[in-house]
Amino acid sequence: MRKLSIFIATSLDGYIAKPNDDLSFLKLVEKEGEDYGYAEFMANIDTIILGRKTFDYVVREIGSSHYDNGQRDVYVITKTERPRMGRTTFYTGKLTELVQRLKSGSGKNIYCDGGAEIINELLQHDMVDEFTISIIPVLVGNGTRLFKDNRPEQHLEFVSAISFEAGLTQLHYRRIG
Amino acid sequence: MRKLSIFIATSLDGYIAKPNDDLSFLKLVEKEGEDYGYAEFMANIDTIILGRKTFDYVVREIGSSHYDNGQRDVYVITKTERPRMGRTTFYTGKLTELVQRLKSGSGKNIYCDGGAEIINELLQHDMVDEFTISIIPVLVGNGTRLFKDNRPEQHLEFVSAISFEAGLTQLHYRRIG
Numbered sequence: 536m537r538k539l540s541i542f543i544a545t546s547l548d549g550y551i552a553k554p555n556d557d558l559s560f561l562k563l564v565e566k567e568g569e570d571y572g573y574a575e576f577m578a579n580i581d582t583i584i585l586g587r588k589t590f591d592y593v594v595r596e597i598g599s600s601h602y603d604n605g606q607r608d609v610y611v612i613t614k615t616e617r618p619r620m621g622r623t624t625f626y627t628g629k630l631t632e633l634v635q636r637l638k639s640g641s642g643k644n645i646y647c648d649g650g651a652e653i654i655n656e657l658l659q660h661d662m663v664d665e666f667t668i669s670i671i672p673v674l675v676g677n678g679t680r681l682f683k684d685n686r687p688e689q690h691l692e693f694v695s696a697i698s699f700e701a702g703l704t705q706l707h708y709r710r711i712g
Numbered sequence: 713m714r715k716l717s718i719f720i721a722t723s724l725d726g727y728i729a730k731p732n733d734d735l736s737f738l739k740l741v742e743k744e745g746e747d748y749g750y751a752e753f754m755a756n757i758d759t760i761i762l763g764r765k766t767f768d769y770v771v772r773e774i775g776s777s778h779y780d781n782g783q784r785d786v787y788v789i790t791k792t793e794r795p796r797m798g799r800t801t802f803y804t805g806k807l808t809e810l811v812q813r814l815k816s817g818s819g820k821n822i823y824c825d826g827g828a829e830i831i832n833e834l835l836q837h838d839m840v841d842e843f844t845i846s847i848i849p850v851l852v853g854n855g856t857r858l859f860k861d862n863r864p865e866q867h868l869e870f871v872s873a874i875s876f877e878a879g880l881t882q883l884h885y886r887r888i889g
Contacts, residue, residue: 547843547859547868547883548726548859548863549725549726563867658851666724668724672867672869672870672885673866674835674865674866674868675865676861676862676864677861677862677863680726681725682725682726682851684854686851686854687853688851688852688853689851690850691724691849691850691851693880695875696881698872698873702868702869702870703870704870704873704881706847708849
């Protein structure tokens with residue numbers, strides 16, 4: 536069965552962004568030639584799921600080719616229909632149904648690139664199989680938390696912890712069962 | 713100058729306790745003969761600061777000798793005066809003034825054993841010098857967060873990440889400056 540993964544960076548105090556979508560703390564660990572395993576991770580991914588706000592943010596900041604390079608299916612979870620663009624589908628149905636359908640299909644693994652709302656909805660339904668969480672050495676103090684309150688308990692299998700020169704530690708866990 | 717340290721375990725989603733002070737998830741990593749560096753850490757500590765609720769909890773669950781073994785000063789931060797017991801003082805003054813006084817005195821390092829309220833008040837005033845945070849491989853879903861919202865930003869120096877057989881990863885950071 537295809538696995539659904541998250542691959543995300545947080546501050547030590549658990550935020551993925553400061554208020555107003557400020558991601559500047561990620562610069563603390565930017566280092567030329569170091570992608571923290573992202574390319575290797577993406578080599579096993581052929582499908583991306585993400586929220587509409589995250590999609591619009593990335594398209595604005597980086598460009599639409601960041602997700603849809605013609606080699607992957609992209610599902611943008613949204614309440615408002617938009618026409619399909621290349622392999623990018625704007626999906627207005629139930630997230631859990633989409634994930635069940637994708638997981639039972641064939642292909643490489645599925646990557647949920649956020650935002651926190653989508654990740655937490657997946658966690659509510661025990662649908663995340665692999666967690667790669669990179670801890671940035673900073674307490675940002677406030678912002679958008681990766682993990683929201685009031686989720687079900689989920690036990691994890693520890694896979695590895697890898698530390699990098701810039702002070703980032705990447706934790707890897709796997710769903711049990 | 714004496715340093716103030718925290719040495720604490722959290723779930724991967726950042727909780728130090730589940731609702732109703734339920735610490736049962738710590739059992740996931742209990743292993744005979746493995747103290748996760750606690751004795752070595754405590755060898756450099758001669759003063760403990762903690763909140764009244766945490767103190768009462770530990771005295772009830774473990775016994776009063778857990779903190780005050782006659783070899784350390786213990787300061788319990790409380791709103792209600794109680795008579796001194798051995799080397800345990802019930803402190804009703806300002807936490808920041810106590811910490812400034814202790815740090816500028818002589819002795820080994822100072823350990824804040826919680827709870828989250830006391831730790832977050834120290835973080836509000838940039839008074840934590842060393843962070844040892846042990847990540848338990850579980851998402852507990854809800855409870856008492858180690859880090860509350862609305863703190864100032866604090867950059868940290870990464871010191872080490874050590875993984876243990878039971879799946880616990882211990883992250884160690886140091887205050888910059």
